Amino acid sequence: MTVLDPATTADALDVLAEIPLWTLAPAQWDAVTRDLGVLTDAVRYKETGDARAAVDRLLLAEPSRVTPIGAEPAVPAPPPVRERIALLVHALLGDGGDRRATGTR
16 A cells, blocks of 8 residues: 555656656756655655655656757666665555556556
8 A cells, every 4th residue: 555645656656667768967867866865755754745746856857858969968777766766666556566556557
């Protein structure tokens, strides 16, 4: 059983499924890492408002299709980001580990 409201849980699971597919500049990965930390704490302490804010920031961090000239090269998600995502998904899904329980895709 999840610790957050169903809509926030569904949105969190959706964005967490997308993040490993992203390529971002290292500075952008730093921001994503910070927001994953906020989301981790929000799930741990059952703070739906903080979780919602972190999910919204993560949704806004999605890479653009246009790369500005002179921008830092984009790189795939670093291993610590992938590990944190795996832990968050497990925490959001609870012991069952089944997304069907949350009504998400």
